[in-house]
Amino acid sequence: MGTTLRKRLPLLTPIAVILALMLVGAAALLISSGQVLAAPPAQKPDNSLCLGCHRQAGKTWELPGGSAISIVVNPEQYDASVHANLACQTCHTNIATFPHPANSAQDARDYTLQYADTCARCHPDQVAETADNAHARVRQDPGNPNARNAPTCADCHNPHTQSLIQKDENGKLTGPEHAAAANTCAKCHNQIAQEYAQSVHGEGVLVNNNPDVPSCIDCHGVHNISGPTASGNLFRLTSPQICARCHTDESTMGKYGLSTQVLNTYIADFHGTTVTLFEKLDPDQETNMPVCFDCHGIHDIKRVSDPDGGIQIKENLLVTCQKCHPDATPNFPDSWLSHYIPSKDRAPLVFYVEWFYKILIPLVLGGMIVLVGSDIFRRATHRKARPAGPDAEEKTGR
Amino acid sequence: MSELRQIYYQRFSIAQRIEHLILILSFTILALTGIPQKFAQAGISEAIIALLGGITTVRIIHRVAATLFALEAIYHAFVIGYKLIVWRVEASMLPGIRDGRDVYDYFMHNIGLKKEAPRLPRYNFAEKMEYWAMLWGLILMGLTGFILWNPIAAARILPGVFIPAAKVAHGWEAVLAVAAIIIWHFYNVHLKRWNWAMIKGRLSREEMEEEHAGELERIEKGEIRPRPALETIRKRARIYVPIASAICLALTLVVLRFITFEETAIKTIPPAVEAGEVFSPQTPTPLPTAALTPTPAAVIEAATWDAGIGELFKAQCGSCHGSMGGLSLDSYVDALKGGSGGAVILPGDADGSPLVALQAKGGHPGTFSAADLEIIKAWIAAGAPEK
Numbered sequence: 001m002g003t004t005l006r007k008r009l010p011l012l013t014p015i016a017v018i019l020a021l022m023l024v025g026a027a028a029l030l031i032s033s034g035q036v037l038a039a040p041p042a043q044k045p046d047n048s049l050c051l052g053c054h055r056q057a058g059k060t061w062e063l064p065g066g067s068a069i070s071i072v073v074n075p076e077q078y079d080a081s082v083h084a085n086l087a088c089q090t091c092h093t094n095i096a097t098f099p100h101p102a103n104s105a106q107d108a109r110d111y112t113l114q115y116a117d118t119c120a121r122c123h124p125d126q127v128a129e130t131a132d133n134a135h136a137r138v139r140q141d142p143g144n145p146n147a148r149n150a151p152t153c154a155d156c157h158n159p160h161t162q163s164l165i166q167k168d169e170n171g172k173l174t175g176p177e178h179a180a181a182a183n184t185c186a187k188c189h190n191q192i193a194q195e196y197a198q199s200v201h202g203e204g205v206l207v208n209n210n211p212d213v214p215s216c217i218d219c220h221g222v223h224n225i226s227g228p229t230a231s232g233n234l235f236r237l238t239s240p241q242i243c244a245r246c247h248t249d250e251s252t253m254g255k256y257g258l259s260t261q262v263l264n265t266y267i268a269d270f271h272g273t274t275v276t277l278f279e280k281l282d283p284d285q286e287t288n289m290p291v292c293f294d295c296h297g298i299h300d301i302k303r304v305s306d307p308d309g310g311i312q313i314k315e316n317l318l319v320t321c322q323k324c325h326p327d328a329t330p331n332f333p334d335s336w337l338s339h340y341i342p343s344k345d346r347a348p349l350v351f352y353v354e355w356f357y358k359i360l361i362p363l364v365l366g367g368m369i370v371l372v373g374s375d376i377f378r379r380a381t382h383r384k385a386r387p388a389g390p391d392a393e394e395k396t397g398r
Numbered sequence: 399m400s401e402l403r404q405i406y407y408q409r410f411s412i413a414q415r416i417e418h419l420i421l422i423l424s425f426t427i428l429a430l431t432g433i434p435q436k437f438a439q440a441g442i443s444e445a446i447i448a449l450l451g452g453i454t455t456v457r458i459i460h461r462v463a464a465t466l467f468a469l470e471a472i473y474h475a476f477v478i479g480y481k482l483i484v485w486r487v488e489a490s491m492l493p494g495i496r497d498g499r500d501v502y503d504y505f506m507h508n509i510g511l512k513k514e515a516p517r518l519p520r521y522n523f524a525e526k527m528e529y530w531a532m533l534w535g536l537i538l539m540g541l542t543g544f545i546l547w548n549p550i551a552a553a554r555i556l557p558g559v560f561i562p563a564a565k566v567a568h569g570w571e572a573v574l575a576v577a578a579i580i581i582w583h584f585y586n587v588h589l590k591r592w593n594w595a596m597i598k599g600r601l602s603r604e605e606m607e608e609e610h611a612g613e614l615e616r617i618e619k620g621e622i623r624p625r626p627a628l629e630t631i632r633k634r635a636r637i638y639v640p641i642a643s644a645i646c647l648a649l650t651l652v653v654l655r656f657i658t659f660e661e662t663a664i665k666t667i668p669p670a671v672e673a674g675e676v677f678s679p680q681t682p683t684p685l686p687t688a689a690l691t692p693t694p695a696a697v698i699e700a701a702t703w704d705a706g707i708g709e710l711f712k713a714q715c716g717s718c719h720g721s722m723g724g725l726s727l728d729s730y731v732d733a734l735k736g737g738s739g740g741a742v743i744l745p746g747d748a749d750g751s752p753l754v755a756l757q758a759k760g761g762h763p764g765t766f767s768a769a770d771l772e773i774i775k776a777w778i779a780a781g782a783p784e785k
Contacts, residue, residue, distance in 0.1 A: 048718070049718060052718040052763060052764065053763040053764060056714075056764070058685075060685050068685055069685070070685045098763055146677050149677065149679070186680060187679065187680050188677060188678070188679045188680075189676060189677070189678060190678045190679060190680045191675050191678035192676070192678070227676075267439065269562075270565070270663065273435075273438045273439075273453075274453055276438070276439070277438060277444070277447060277452070277453040278452075278453070280444060281444065281447060281448050281452055281453070282452050285452070325550055325662065327550050328550055328553070329550070329553055329554050331553040331554065331556065331557055331558045332549070332550060332553040332558050333558060334553075334557055334558025334559050335549060335553060335558035335559065335560075335561035335562060336558075336562075337559075337562055342562070342566075347559050347562060347563075349557075349559050349560065349563045350559060350562045350563045350566055353563045353566045353567050353570075354566050354570070356567075357566070357567070357570035357571070357573075357574070360574065361570065361573065361574050361577070364574060364578060365574070365577050365578065365581060368578060368581045368582045369581060370505070371501070371504070371505060371508075372581060372582070372585045372586075374504075374505050374508035374509050375504075375508055375585075375590060376590075377508060377509060378507070378508040378509070378510075379590065381510070383510070387514060387515045387516065387517045387518075387607065387608070387611035
């Protein structure tokens with residue numbers, strides 16, 4: 001045996017070197033491709049040994065703290081999941097034997113948190129995006145009572161059941177995925193989710209599974225979720241741009257007969273001008289200047305024509321104005337042109353004032369330019385102004 | 399010609415020149431802080447606003463300058479009233495048909511179609527135009543400015559749409575005023591020749607010739623209306639001054655009331671905190687309880703492999719002890735045959751069967767419930783029948 005190996009060594013060494021180089025190259029390719037670092041093996045592993053026990057419905061594990069977790073993995077669901085080709089041990093690296101090694105988790109949450117860094121091994125980009133998100137900040141804030149509850153990957157993506165996220169040809173999430181996302185957030189943000197469900201967007205996502213309609217993540221981000229409070233006033237000041245992403249897109253808004261003038265009419269107005277300038281010049285500026293959601297609602301955004309609070313109805317708009325202008329009288333809401341560009345039919349007074357100046361300004365300035373031009377012409381031709389002599393006035397009878 | 403330059407004619411008193419300086423100051427500040435507000439999205443506007451310390455500061459500066467402008471206007475009204483009523487000076491700033499004729503003559507002369515230029519009066523058409531444009535601007539900007547400054551109060555008496563209309567008028571009127579100052583005032587007073595009248599208060603004879611030939615002639619002919627006797631002035635002033643002072647004081651109070659009426663556009667109150675709990679988890683779904691093992695009494699009665707024992711093994715042990723090799727509990731024959739360590743089921747000897755011993759000890763991945771184990775034991779004790 002020893003001699004055979006020694007004989008073959010000259011032959012084996014180059015092969016081994018080439019193999020090693022190929023491996024390194026493949027790894028480099030995988031890293032540079034971003035998405036999922038370790039491509040899952042093409043063949044299904046044999047997880048039957050583990051599933052033998054863990055497939056049995058109702059199995060739980062009692063933790064010292066008194067809580068219990070379900071340790072059941074449904075083989076059918078797992079097979080349908082995006083991780084179907086991964087062996088259990090890919091993630092559960094410490095469990096190789098039975099009885100399983102002792103685990104220090106004191107309660108169910110402890111156990112989940114033990115796996116907080118596991119996903120990064122294959123999904124480093126996504127995990128990197130989460131590094132400074134609103135949830136990470138809560139988790140890292142020792143003073144926050146919910147620090148432990150801040151979600152890790154697995155809280156949103158159950159690794160045993162997560163299916164491949166469905167996108168259309170443009171990379172846009174499908175309608176059902178929109179709904180799934182909303183339902184995922186609802187697990188911890190139930191109160192907000194209830195409000196959202198009543199909103200025009202919630203109805204579009206949860207009831208109609210319409211992919212055009214925003215779910216939570218369309219406004220708040222997915223892995224880089226930035227909380228409205230965590231980022232100070234910046235979220236408020238930049239929020240009109242979030243709404244504008246869809247509401248200035250003619251191809252989407254056209255389907256629903258919605259105006260795409262909402263952003264420019266807002267920015268042209270006093271409130272929008274101020275917010276825009278604050279955002280650009282002084283992003284930390286605290287402001288009560290309204291952004292889209294102050295009038296239209298945050299999670300409970302209604303149609304403007306909604307009889308229950310829609311702000312197209314003047315009485316409802318007055319109530320909205322009075323949130324910041326408590327002394328506002330019924331005339332006041334008309335000072336806001338409701339995102340309309342003044343025309344003969346809408347705010348004719350504003351329209352005609354604009355017209356008045358469109359005529360007056362060229363007329364006045366044009367006249368001045370003509371007179372100034374004539375004076376320049378006279379001087380250019382080297383003629384000195386020669387007022388008529390005193391006699392001339394008498395002659396002309398002045 | 400050069401000796402003519404040495405003769406000067408007084409045009410403006412020191413008080414008038416100070417008034418003009420106040421106008422320069424307030425108008426320039428209003429323009430510098432106002433035009434960037436009108437075109438807020440332009441890069442240069444942003445730069446100016448940033449330089450002045452942000453939009454709120456810009457708005458406050460604009461208001462201070464506007465107040466100065468308004469107070470200057472009240473002072474001016476008082477002085478003009480005094481001159482017209484007490485001194486009975488000619489209302490030389492009043493426009494007339496003559497000014498229209500002067501414009502025409504001036505233009506025709508400039509383009510060479512008329513030999514002689516018009517003989518212009520004390521205030522020529524160019525100056526009258528500026529003066530009355532300023533007055534028009536003052537009234538329009540004052541009214542629209544008041545609406546924008548106090549939108550809540552304005553909406554109490556006016557339809558709400560007056561507020562955006564005022565904004566449009568205020569902005570475009572400002573553009574018109576600034577452009578007119580640049581084109582008309584700067585050209586006529588600074589570019590075509592530097593006019594010192596508002597600094598030094600006087601014009602040379604040559605300048606008078608060109609711009610106020612009519613006035614010059616009247617001065618030289620001694621046609622200027624003389625100031626009334628001191629006694630007359632005193633008598634008139636005794637009536638004018640108290641009345642005009644009262645009116646101006648009232649106007650000043652009105653201005654002060656207006657500028658302190660509302661802080662709508664410049665006050666920033668902290669944004670309302672959104673109600674509602676951010677972290678409000680759904681009630682967790684209770685963990686599923688173990689599915690009930692199918693252990694009908696019938697199984698005990700007919701405790702044979704085919705009548706249920708086989709199913710019991712398959713459900714509890716089948717995933718490992720199936721076709722994977724080693725001990726198989728898939729079929730009756732395999733079950734009795736046992737694994738590599740020999741038989742695990744010894745028919746008739748329940749307690750001696752290794753399977754029972756292992757299950758009784760606990761800790762095996764698949765563990766029968768106590769009830770199920772009793773059934774298994776009974777079945778082995780009965781000889782582990784197949785049928």
